[in-house]
């Protein structure tokens with residue numbers, strides 16, 4: 001299989017495609033999959049979203065990173081809005097709920113965003129090598 005480039009798209013475009021569940025390489029809008037199952041390879045460019053264990057570790061790291069960034073933003077916002085009468089019990093319950101549900105909600109976005117990061121890393125390796 002030959003490697004294909006992202007058609008000269010800039011890195012931000014590639015990352016945004018991944019963040020909105022589009023193929024980061026070609027921009028195809030519809031990628032068939034379930035919520036947990038990885039998308040099938042892109043029918044237009046052949047990009048695989050489940051290549052190996054490294055890809056699995058990668059999207060999990062992206063998933064947890066986004067979860068924790070959103071959690072910190074949520075917590076800081078709640079603190080600022082409710083200060084000085086912070087509802088600690090409610091905030092603790094909300095923290096548990098957020099950290100238990102967000103990783104599941106972010107699974108498909110994490111997979112396509114990690115694929116975008118891999119497309120960018122392939123680009124940094126230089127010109128495409130023969131298969």
Ligand SMILES: [Zn+2]
Nearest residue numbers: 023026042045
């Ligand atoms: Zn594609």
